[in-house]
Amino acid sequence: MARVVVDVMPKPEILDPQGKAVLGALPRLGFAGVSDVRQGKRFELEVDGEVTDEVLASVEQMAATLLSNPVIETFTVHVEASA
Amino acid sequence: MKIGVVTFPGSLDDADAQRAVRIGGHEVVALWHGDHDLRGVDAVVLPGGFSYGDYLRCGAISRFAPVMTEVVDAAGRGMPVLGICNGFQILCESHLLPGALIRNDHRRFVCRDQRLRIENASTAWTSAYDEGEEITVVLKNGEGGFVADEAMLDRLEGEGLVVARYLDDNPNGSLRGIAGITNERGNVVGLMPHPEHAVEALTGSGTDGLGFFTSLAAAAFA
Numbered sequence: 201m202a203r204v205v206v207d208v209m210p211k212p213e214i215l216d217p218q219g220k221a222v223l224g225a226l227p228r229l230g231f232a233g234v235s236d237v238r239q240g241k242r243f244e245l246e247v248d249g250e251v252t253d254e255v256l257a258s259v260e261q262m263a264a265t266l267l268s269n270p271v272i273e274t275f276t277v278h279v280e281a282s283a
Numbered sequence: 284m285k286i287g288v289v290t291f292p293g294s295l296d297d298a299d300a301q302r303a304v305r306i307g308g309h310e311v312v313a314l315w316h317g318d319h320d321l322r323g324v325d326a327v328v329l330p331g332g333f334s335y336g337d338y339l340r341c342g343a344i345s346r347f348a349p350v351m352t353e354v355v356d357a358a359g360r361g362m363p364v365l366g367i368c369n370g371f372q373i374l375c376e377s378h379l380l381p382g383a384l385i386r387n388d389h390r391r392f393v394c395r396d397q398r399l400r401i402e403n404a405s406t407a408w409t410s411a412y413d414e415g416e417e418i419t420v421v422l423k424n425g426e427g428g429f430v431a432d433e434a435m436l437d438r439l440e441g442e443g444l445v446v447a448r449y450l451d452d453n454p455n456g457s458l459r460g461i462a463g464i465t466n467e468r469g470n471v472v473g474l475m476p477h478p479e480h481a482v483e484a485l486t487g488s489g490t491d492g493l494g495f496f497t498s499l500a501a502a503a504f505a
Binding site: 210213214215217218220221266267269271272 | 343381
């Protein structure tokens with residue numbers, strides 16, 4: 201088993217109201233020095249067997265089709281060692 | 284005409300949409316998200332609500348419901364499809380319409396009577412209105428901010444694909460105040476506000492929404 205991680209983030213030009221809410225909450229809690237927050241999503245896919253180029257290509261396709269909306273989001277794919 | 288109203292798990296406004304279709308003078312056919320055929324309908328309404336709990340993104344899971352394969356296919360052949368609120372989100376996720384709907388810029392759910400201007404009265408769903416006509420219908424959404432890149436926004440404006448625009452305050456941060464859009468062919472329309480809640484004088488803000496449901500007949504007999 202191996203873990204493939206897909207990180208999805210709102211595109212920089214797209215307003216991120218959730219990130220803005222977090223940004224607004226930080227100073228209220230006494231945390232200073234943060235100038236911006238963007239909130240994204242992380243998907244951990246447990247895949248059977250070796251992570252081949254084929255598997256990665258398939259995950260890329262999943263990310264582009266379902267896990268992200270290319271109109272408003274970007275994604276990155278990377279392999280993580282399973283615990 | 285026979286108009287199908289699709290019910291997804293989590294649809295809320297399917298019953299109101301069915302009622303509006305009937306009041307608009309049409310026969311209603313209830314369609315289920317798991318259906319693989321459209322049961323001979325002439326047009327389809329995707330109603331509002333929170334299909335699949337809005338999991339992942341609003342409309343993202345519904346897009347892959349079996350019935351949507353048929354809807355996308357039929358829309359490509361010119362069948363009129365109207366997506367209201369969550370239905371609009373599903374149409375964008377299905378790439379039947381450009382752009383996307385994101386969380387309201389003020390981060391609160393908004394529920395109010397909303398004034399709109401009908402910008403395009405030549406679509407399958409808006410021909411009963413006059414261009415520039417101002418109507419008031421209910422608006423209720425948490426993720427109703429319409430976004431697209433500048434080039435797409437310019438295209439929508441330039442080609443007259445903006446169907447309705449918010450008047451007064453922009454209720455959700457939609458770019459250029461866009462409340463609804465259509466495709467090039469004018470058969471697919473997505474709208475964030477809810478005309479199906481404004482079809483009877485007894486309830487709601489009036490009957491300004493009825494035109495969305497009588498337009499098909501007007502188009503058919505034109």
